[in-house]
Amino acid sequence: MTVRADNRFLDTPMRAVECRRCSARVEVRKSSWHQTSVQWDAAATAACHERPHAQPLPGPNGKFFESCSALQASIQEAALGGAVPVPDDGY
Amino acid sequence: MTAVQDTDEIRRIEAEAAPTRFARGWHCLGLIRDFADGKPHSILAFGQKLVVFRGEDGSINVLDAYCRHMGGDLSQGTVKGNEVACPFHDWRWGGDGKCKQIPYSRRVPLRARTAAWPTLQQDGMLFVWNDPEGNPPPADVTIPRIEGATSDEWTEWRWYSTVVNTNCREVIDNNVDMAHFFYVHGSFPTYFKNILEGHTATQVMKGLSREDVRPPAKEGQPKLLGNTSVATYHGPSFMIDDLTYHYENMDLQSVLINCHYPIDANSFVLQYGVIVKRSEHLPGDAAEQLAIGMGDYIRMGFEQDVQIWRNKTRIDNPLLCEEDGPVYQLRRWYEQFYVDVADVQPEMVERFEYELDTTRPIESWRKEVEANLARRAAAAADQPQPA
Numbered sequence: 001m002t003v004r005a006d007n008r009f010l011d012t013p014m015r016a017v018e019c020r021r022c023s024a025r026v027e028v029r030k031s032s033w034h035q036t037s038v039q040w041d042a043a044a045t046a047a048c049h050e051r052p053h054a055q056p057l058p059g060p061n062g063k064f065f066e067s068c069s070a071l072q073a074s075i076q077e078a079a080l081g082g083a084v085p086v087p088d089d090g091y
Numbered sequence: 092m093t094a095v096q097d098t099d100e101i102r103r104i105e106a107e108a109a110p111t112r113f114a115r116g117w118h119c120l121g122l123i124r125d126f127a128d129g130k131p132h133s134i135l136a137f138g139q140k141l142v143v144f145r146g147e148d149g150s151i152n153v154l155d156a157y158c159r160h161m162g163g164d165l166s167q168g169t170v171k172g173n174e175v176a177c178p179f180h181d182w183r184w185g186g187d188g189k190c191k192q193i194p195y196s197r198r199v200p201l202r203a204r205t206a207a208w209p210t211l212q213q214d215g216m217l218f219v220w221n222d223p224e225g226n227p228p229p230a231d232v233t234i235p236r237i238e239g240a241t242s243d244e245w246t247e248w249r250w251y252s253t254v255v256n257t258n259c260r261e262v263i264d265n266n267v268d269m270a271h272f273f274y275v276h277g278s279f280p281t282y283f284k285n286i287l288e289g290h291t292a293t294q295v296m297k298g299l300s301r302e303d304v305r306p307p308a309k310e311g312q313p314k315l316l317g318n319t320s321v322a323t324y325h326g327p328s329f330m331i332d333d334l335t336y337h338y339e340n341m342d343l344q345s346v347l348i349n350c351h352y353p354i355d356a357n358s359f360v361l362q363y364g365v366i367v368k369r370s371e372h373l374p375g376d377a378a379e380q381l382a383i384g385m386g387d388y389i390r391m392g393f394e395q396d397v398q399i400w401r402n403k404t405r406i407d408n409p410l411l412c413e414e415d416g417p418v419y420q421l422r423r424w425y426e427q428f429y430v431d432v433a434d435v436q437p438e439m440v441e442r443f444e445y446e447l448d449t450t451r452p453i454e455s456w457r458k459e460v461e462a463n464l465a466r467r468a469a470a471a472a473d474q475p476q477p478a
Contacts, residue, residue: 060333
């Protein structure tokens with residue numbers, strides 16, 4: 001099985017974003033103000049300050065880390081500042 | 092007249108044959124209670140025939156079904172003590188895969204060992220570890236405990252099993268496919284996010300109840316508003332869905348299992364189960380009734396999937412719009428289970444998050460629901476009144 005490239009990511013590639021809190025570097029793509037893709041690597045995961053302190057959620061799947069709020073804020077800034085382009089089509 | 096030249100190339104659907112290798116990971120074979128009758132059970136899985144049997148010591152064992160002596164089918168044999176006895180010549184095989192005795196022979200020959208699968212009995216379910224490389228399960232690759240499964244505050248498992256004649260990648264794809272929940276299953280997702288990391292793939296979904304699909308609440312019954320679901324694949328085939336239904340006056344907690352094991356490259360056994368948490372709002376056997384009702388509703392959902400799978404084609408290059416989920420990234424994650432451990436690439440296991448923008452889907456689906464309700468109201472008005 002060869003896994004192919006996502007046609008959407010070929011048209012608009014990901015951009016590097018650095019977290020303002022821990023300097024983790026991730027790759028980000030936004031297709032609208034409310035859509036976000038974030039690709040982490042091992043170094044970014046290890047650098048995250050929020051993750052080690054995240055409380056597991058209740059329930060059998062509670063161990064997963066839903067999101068880093070500092071990174072989300074950094075991505076929002078990058079989008080507002082134009083470092084991560086956001087298509088302007090009314091959404 | 093000249094033919095109009097279409098400059099756009101036609102997009103071709105591409106698909107390689109489904110892999111003949113089977114995923115590395117824990118696979119649930121079903122409920123322990125269904126294997127605990129002291130008889131050998133025949134299971135077609137991973138392109139082979141397996142025998143599952145519980146010994147007198149209570150341990151459940153999984154072996155290759157074919158006796159290494161003359162090829163007899165152990166799943167047609169008998170459990171004797173802690174061993175399964177072949178129906179052909181009574182050779183006795185232990186859960187560790189070793190031939191323990193041959194009653195008519197003075198000694199067991201050398202190399203009398205067959206394939207045995209590591210097993211796990213947990214929360215009422217039986218799991219087998221499949222690994223084409225033959226390694227035991229790593230300590231950090233586990234199935235999390237489901238508290239409700241062993242608690243009196245929850246119902247027993249309501250369990251279903253069915254054979255599906257397609258490659259099991261189809262059922263995996265659903266984990267990131269938001270729009271099909273509206274079009275195939277009559278759900279109304281309003282929030283949808285996937286998080287792929289390590290050997291887990293999580294889907295967080297919030298949704299509204301569809302008035303145009305579900306019958307309206309009966310007089311005196313609470314109205315269903317919506318649901319919150321956290322569904323995680325723990326490995327290639329076992330998904331736990333922590334599912335809460337929100338009613339006007341209460342929340343209803345349930346856990347749904349969606350799991351499968353491959354029979355061969357082009358068929359798999361799909362299994363699903365449900366437990367419901369008892370509550371003061373569910374007197375008597377109302378929780379059991381609800382679990383039955385939910386199970387039947389989920390069965391309907393999978394039948395809807397099966398109907399799609401039966402007729403669709405395998406596609407390796409799906410053409411995605413921005414309101415689709417991360418199908419390619421999910422398949423990249425899924426690929427880790429089909430390669431040797433040494434060949435697992437960082438990008439298969441590194442964390443990937445994808446949050447969907449549901450603004451446009453919600454707009455569109457609201458209109459569709461309203462149109463359906465208007466059509467239903469018009470049809471009801473046209474019905475002749477009973478005399």
